[in-house]
Structure formats: C-alpha cells, structure tokens
Amino acid sequence: MAVANTNTENWKGRLRARGLRATPSTLATLQCLEQRGQAMSHDDLTQTFGDQAPDRVTLYRILERLVQAGIVQRYTDSTRTQRFALIERVVGLFECDNCHHVMPIEHDPALDAAIEIVKSHLTGHGISEREITLSSHGICPDCNRTQTK
Numbered sequence: 001m002a003v004a005n006t007n008t009e010n011w012k013g014r015l016r017a018r019g020l021r022a023t024p025s026t027l028a029t030l031q032c033l034e035q036r037g038q039a040m041s042h043d044d045l046t047q048t049f050g051d052q053a054p055d056r057v058t059l060y061r062i063l064e065r066l067v068q069a070g071i072v073q074r075y076t077d078s079t080r081t082q083r084f085a086l087i088e089r090v091v092g093l094f095e096c097d098n099c100h101h102v103m104p105i106e107h108d109p110a111l112d113a114a115i116e117i118v119k120s121h122l123t124g125h126g127i128s129e130r131e132i133t134l135s136s137h138g139i140c141p142d143c144n145r146t147q148t149k
C-alpha cells in the first residue's frame with residue numbers, strides 16, 4: 001500500500017530527527033497507534049501485533065523512548081492502566097465513567113479554532129506559554145448503546 005509506505009518513510013525521518021532508531025518494532029508500534037482511534041495499553045498493542053509482538057520489555061522500552069521524544073503521550077486511566085496515543089493527533093482525552101475506556105479527543109479545525117480563542121483570552125489576561133489540553137468525562141458510545149437497550 002502506497003499510503004502505508006509514505007507513512008513509514010515519514011516516521012523514519014521523524015524518529016531519526018529526534019535521535020531515535022527506526023527499528024521495525026518501533027515503526028510497527030507507531031502504525032498501530034496511528035490506525036487505532038483510541039489510546040492503547042501495552043496489552044492492546046500486544047494483541048494488535050499478534051504473533052509479531054515484541055516482548056514486553058522491548059515494547060515498554062519503545063514506548064518509553066517515544067514518550068521521551070515527545071511523539072507519544074502517556075497517561076493513566078482510572079484503573080491505573082497506562083495508555084498511549086500519538087501526541088500530534090490528540091488535543092485531549094475523554095474517559096468513560098462507566099467502563100473507563102479512554103479515547104483521545106483528536107484535532108479538528110473547529111476544535112483547534114476554539115482552542116485559539118481560549119489562548120487569546122488567556123493572552124488578554126497576561127498569561128503566556130500556556131498549554132491547553134481538554135479533559136472530558138462521561139459515557140462512551142458503547143456504554144450508551146448497551147444502556148439504552
């Protein structure tokens with residue numbers, strides 16, 4: 001697939017620019033995170049890899065490096081499970097109060113415009129160097145569906 005190859009080349013360049021080695025496991029990890037619309041735990045990643053899964057320690061190290069390089073965001077959900085998502089796609093996180101499923105809130109032109117408004121509001125109050133992340137709680141679509149049945 002041409003698209004997948006372009007992405008792989010893209011990641012290779014970006015990893016090298018940050019002084020990381022573009023190993024096949026690292027690239028596969030990034031692709032898993034890219035394809036999933038949700039933040040993934042170690043176990044989610046291992047399951048997605050199937051037979052090709054790197055061992056636990058290797059996967060842990062890969063994620064650790066990606067977090068340190070600012071490519072992947074790590075957070076802990078309310079069941080204390082660590083989850084990972086690509087930083088560039090995430091403006092914030094939604095966590096379901098019922099099943100504790102965590103979903104990244106992804107960039108979107110309307111959302112980015114809203115964040116710019118918040119930033120300029122803060123600038124008006126003399127605040128600089130602000131970082132804005134969204135945090136949301138509620139009931140996820142899956143739980144909504146099963147509850148309304």
Ligand SMILES: [Zn+2]
Nearest residue numbers: 096099140143
């Ligand atoms: Zn839920």
